[in-house]
Amino acid sequence: MKKSHIEEGIVKGFMLLSFSLVVCSLGFILVTVIVKGLPALNLDMLIQTPKGGYYLGKEGGILNAIVGSLYLAGGATLLALVFSLPIALFLKTYSRRKWWADYVRLSLDILWGIPSIVYGAFGFTLMLALGLRASLLGGIIVLALLELPIMTRGMDEVIRRMPIDMEEAAYALGATRFETAMHVVLRQMLPGIVTAILLAFGRGIGDAASVLFTAGYTDRIPTSLLRPVASLPLAVFFQLGTPFPEVQNRAYAAALVLTVIILVVSLGSRWLSARMGRYTIK
Amino acid sequence: MRDVTLKARRVLQPIWFSPVLLPFLNRRVKDRFVGGAFFLITILPFAILLVVIVSLILRTQPILSAHSIGELLTGQKWSPLKGQFGFFPFIAGTFWVTFMALILAVPPCLLSAIYLSEYCRPRISAVAKPLLDLLAGIPSVVYGVWGMVAIVPLVQVFSTHVSKWLGFIPLFSKNNPTGYSILSGGIVLAVMITPFIIAVTCEVLRTVPDGTRLASLALGATKWQTIKYVVLPQTRSGIFAGVVFGASRALGETMAVLMVVGNVAKVPSSIFDPAYPLPALIANNYGEMMSIPLYDAALLGAALVLLIIVLFFNLISTIALRHIIGRSKI
Numbered sequence: 068m069k070k071s072h073i074e075e076g077i078v079k080g081f082m083l084l085s086f087s088l089v090v091c092s093l094g095f096i097l098v099t100v101i102v103k104g105l106p107a108l109n110l111d112m113l114i115q116t117p118k119g120g121y122y123l124g125k126e127g128g129i130l131n132a133i134v135g136s137l138y139l140a141g142g143a144t145l146l147a148l149v150f151s152l153p154i155a156l157f158l159k160t161y162s163r164r165k166w167w168a169d170y171v172r173l174s175l176d177i178l179w180g181i182p183s184i185v186y187g188a189f190g191f192t193l194m195l196a197l198g199l200r201a202s203l204l205g206g207i208i209v210l211a212l213l214e215l216p217i218m219t220r221g222m223d224e225v226i227r228r229m230p231i232d233m234e235e236a237a238y239a240l241g242a243t244r245f246e247t248a249m250h251v252v253l254r255q256m257l258p259g260i261v262t263a264i265l266l267a268f269g270r271g272i273g274d275a276a277s278v279l280f281t282a283g284y285t286d287r288i289p290t291s292l293l294r295p296v297a298s299l300p301l302a303v304f305f306q307l308g309t310p311f312p313e314v315q316n317r318a319y320a321a322a323l324v325l326t327v328i329i330l331v332v333s334l335g336s337r338w339l340s341a342r343m344g345r346y347t348i349k
Numbered sequence: 350m351r352d353v354t355l356k357a358r359r360v361l362q363p364i365w366f367s368p369v370l371l372p373f374l375n376r377r378v379k380d381r382f383v384g385g386a387f388f389l390i391t392i393l394p395f396a397i398l399l400v401v402i403v404s405l406i407l408r409t410q411p412i413l414s415a416h417s418i419g420e421l422l423t424g425q426k427w428s429p430l431k432g433q434f435g436f437f438p439f440i441a442g443t444f445w446v447t448f449m450a451l452i453l454a455v456p457p458c459l460l461s462a463i464y465l466s467e468y469c470r471p472r473i474s475a476v477a478k479p480l481l482d483l484l485a486g487i488p489s490v491v492y493g494v495w496g497m498v499a500i501v502p503l504v505q506v507f508s509t510h511v512s513k514w515l516g517f518i519p520l521f522s523k524n525n526p527t528g529y530s531i532l533s534g535g536i537v538l539a540v541m542i543t544p545f546i547i548a549v550t551c552e553v554l555r556t557v558p559d560g561t562r563l564a565s566l567a568l569g570a571t572k573w574q575t576i577k578y579v580v581l582p583q584t585r586s587g588i589f590a591g592v593v594f595g596a597s598r599a600l601g602e603t604m605a606v607l608m609v610v611g612n613v614a615k616v617p618s619s620i621f622d623p624a625y626p627l628p629a630l631i632a633n634n635y636g637e638m639m640s641i642p643l644y645d646a647a648l649l650g651a652a653l654v655l656l657i658i659v660l661f662f663n664l665i666s667t668i669a670l671r672h673i674i675g676r677s678k679i
Contacts, residue, residue, distance in 0.1 A: 071570075071571045071573075071574055072571065074571075074573060074574075075571045075572060075573045075574075078573045079464075079468065079573070081460055082460045082461065082463060082464035082468060083464065084460075085456070085457035085458075085460035085461045085464070086460070086461040086464050086465070086469075086477075088457050088461075089457060089458075089461050089481075089484075089543055089547070090477075090480060092484075092540045092543075093480060093483065093484045095495070095499065096484075096487060096491070096492070096495045096540070099494075099495045099498055099499045100491060100494065100495065103494070103498055150390055150393055153386070153387040153390045153391075154387070154390055154391050154393070154394070156387065157384075157387035157388060157390070157391050158391070161384045161387055161388065167391075170395070171391045171394060171395070173667065173668075173671075174394040174395040174398055175394045176663075176667045177398060177660065177663060177664065177667065178394055178397060178398055180597055180598075180601075180659055180660065180663030180664075180667070181398075181401065181601070181656065181659065181660075182600070182601020182602070182603065182628060182655060182656070182659055183601070183603065184601065184603040184628040184631050184632055184652070184655070185401070185405075185601070185652050185655060185656050185659075186401075187631075187632075187635075188405075188631055188635060188648070188649060188652040189401045189404060189405065189652070191635065192404060192405075192408055192649065193404070212397060215393075215394070215397075216394065219394075243376055243377060243379070243380035244380055244384065245379060245380040245383045245384070246376070246380070266486075269486050270486070272488070273486070273487070273488025273489065273490070273491070274488070274489070275488070275489065275490050275603070275604045276489075276603035276604055276628065276632055279632055279635075280635055300488055300489075300490040300604065303490045303491075303493075303494060304490055304493070304604065304608070307494065307497065307608070318494070319494065319498075322490065322491050322494045325488055325490070325491060326487065326488075326491050329486050329487065329488060330483070333479075333482065333483060333486055337479070
């Protein structure tokens, strides 16, 4: 056998090893979370809010955190959508000057790179300046800041891939840019847009550092935008910090719930985009 | 006169018709109105960026007037009660953990990316993509839980054995009985940035035209020789940009690192020492600092330092990737 073939074999072996290492670490994470979380998980955890003495290991559940996280991420996703869809559509249909589009994309990329803890600290100073206390509203605003670049760039990358002929066909039929955006681009690119929205939702629901100072933490389910709100990542973090094993086990259960939500969102986005893909022109 | 009124009407038209009237408008007027509104929204990302940076700088002013920048950045002591704010241990901790993560992540990531884009069957890469997306989507707290439950005990055992044999080298000496260390933080971070680096590298490798590969293969080179002598030299800068991009994600990661890295405000000297990265400093202390003078400004200063470091890495990689693969986000 020639030396080059031996080298080929060795390198290929290393590649397979590396790739299986990556896949195994994913498996390792999921198995750890399931093994630790499943024994501690029961129905009460999912449908009850913390009762007195919960943080000493007594009765109760993490419903406050589950609902709180859904409120936070849902609100933030809606708020981010209001701004990101126009930006993405503008970049496709209205933008005449290339430098401006490049500029917008660059600033979104930079925003994407800002660590969530910096958003959290910034959000907190902003809320101090506005006289707000840690609340659902504050959490939603900061999470929306975090989600905006993810969602917009996700949509933008999809919308950009749309064939120019389709857009030109719409213009040729006399449609305005706005009509093209709403009736052609939006319809055709809906699967990708939905994927981008759910991706941003997943990032939002999993982020702890940005809501740490801005959303607060409470045992109750918030009834207004100005009340503090619990969230799953923080439920994991705080409960792990206690010295009681029962409470720590609940942290593992909360981590499992969070992971399952992420899995459902990610599988759901695949299913939805495949389903909506039926109604687009191939 | 007529000119002026026409001009006024043209300028006022978008404002004239409020969104309530929008559905009843003339189509072309509506088009322009919406275009204007959308354009205004596109200013938002830049405005947010500006507001974040400016407000952090403004809020850091009190501490900058009390201490010089050099003093803050190189100061070793952190004791807010005595008014000592040295960022150096935290900056060092941030870079130690990030560097550790890169050392662990880069070789397997590059090899996996080469495997996925050059070697494996399409079916495997079709399965790999969702798996990597999943890895990228796992929340950082879950990574932290994994690190605390699985990695920290492993590192504890591993470090005891390694320091027994290699303890004479300062880098491997063990002065810390637990597994909460730079190595643990590095391992967790390495897994976290893996999907980013692999995705960027695959994308970069795809920029090499197939013809180039075929030419090399036709000359009798093996597949690996083609990659080594043809593909990799062409994509070196892109791969480097991908690694820098991974570093910029690692530098700002908060929760997962905070949970496994030990959080001791000392400049580390061994990979088994605990560290205290900047994000962890902010997360652990922010919100409780109202009563101590300058503490608030010091923590926002830490956020500003972190932001500047991350933006530096992020900007380099973003601009480089934009030139190389035509877009900068995967």
